[in-house]
Amino acid sequence: MILETKQLTKQFGGLFAVKDVDFTIEKGKINAIIGPNGAGKSTFFNLVSGLYRPTAGQVIFKGRDISSLSANKVAKLGVARTFQTTNLFEQASVFDNVVVGHRLRTKSTLFDSIFRTRRLKREEEQCKEKAIQVLQFVGLNHAVDQRVANISQEEKKRVAFALALATDPEIVFLDEPTAGINPDETAELSELIEKMAEKGLTICLIEHKMQMIMNLAEQIMVLNYGEKIAQGPPDEINRNEEVIKAYLGGSTSA
Numbered sequence: 001m002i003l004e005t006k007q008l009t010k011q012f013g014g015l016f017a018v019k020d021v022d023f024t025i026e027k028g029k030i031n032a033i034i035g036p037n038g039a040g041k042s043t044f045f046n047l048v049s050g051l052y053r054p055t056a057g058q059v060i061f062k063g064r065d066i067s068s069l070s071a072n073k074v075a076k077l078g079v080a081r082t083f084q085t086t087n088l089f090e091q092a093s094v095f096d097n098v099v100v101g102h103r104l105r106t107k108s109t110l111f112d113s114i115f116r117t118r119r120l121k122r123e124e125e126q127c128k129e130k131a132i133q134v135l136q137f138v139g140l141n142h143a144v145d146q147r148v149a150n151i152s153q154e155e156k157k158r159v160a161f162a163l164a165l166a167t168d169p170e171i172v173f174l175d176e177p178t179a180g181i182n183p184d185e186t187a188e189l190s191e192l193i194e195k196m197a198e199k200g201l202t203i204c205l206i207e208h209k210m211q212m213i214m215n216l217a218e219q220i221m222v223l224n225y226g227e228k229i230a231q232g233p234p235d236e237i238n239r240n241e242e243v244i245k246a247y248l249g250g251s252t253s254a
């Protein structure tokens with residue numbers, strides 16, 4: 001197990017967005033979180049990536065309690081997340097959007113920037129090499145110099161993946177990676193997610209496309225009104241009465 005939550009809880013006023021969630025994520029696997037709108041999926045992501053502090057409970061990453069660490073510190077430990085593509089700089093190039101990712105791993109200070117020290121130049125070079133490497137990995141060699149505003153939605157998703165990969169993560173949380181793209185593109189992005197897992201990365205994704213999740217994920221957690229109602233492999237989740245009642249509405253083809 002690489003990441004674990006223990007009785008993780010987030011309350012907004014009187015509302016429990018996430019309540020007492022125990023979840024374990026196995027290293028190198030593709031994990032998914034599903035649930036109806038408002039079930040607490042995004043809040044769960046924000047808790048494990050350090051954007052929110054839990055009201056109660058813990059997030060344990062590689063045996064260390066990271067519940068009270070800042071998002072930046074959590075990312076430095078090797079936890080990356082993607083946001084919806086609206087988080088990209090539309091007027092900047094694909095390359096410039098991704099090159100910032102690896103800065104997390106550099107040590108240059110304002111002093112280095114002002115005096116353009118050797119360290120700064122070396123680290124800038126490292127960031128550029130990393131950006132090229134991850135853009136190649138996600139299949140965007142052809143679009144490196146294009147402005148993000150001019151590329152397709154599916155390519156933007158790949159940029160978001162590349163940005164997360166540039167931070168050298170051990171686990172990547174993908175926020176609705178295939179929202180708003182067509183079935184062919186969805187299949188291609190699924191392949192990319194599998195390629196990431198084959199490389200040894202641990203994946204955890206939120207997704208509404210049930211068929212895709214059932215084919216791709218090895219383990220699924222189902223949230224409903226902030227609570228975990230099921231956890232297991234896809235075939236088990238498919239047959240779970242409570243899940244069918246709460247979410248699937250009797251069909252997995254949603």
Ligand SMILES: Nc1ncnc2c1ncn2[C@@H]1O[C@H](COP(=O)(O)OP(=O)(O)OP(=O)(O)O)[C@@H](O)[C@H]1O
Binds near residue numbers: 012016035036038
């Ligand atoms: N910052 C916030 N302040 C108050 N309530 C919030 C906040 N963020 C989320 N909520 C509430 O917490 C609950 C869980 O929301 P969350 O966005 O985590 O669900 P979700 O499963 O990601 O939904 P969706 O699939 O629609 O994105 C909802 O009732 C939502 O209105």
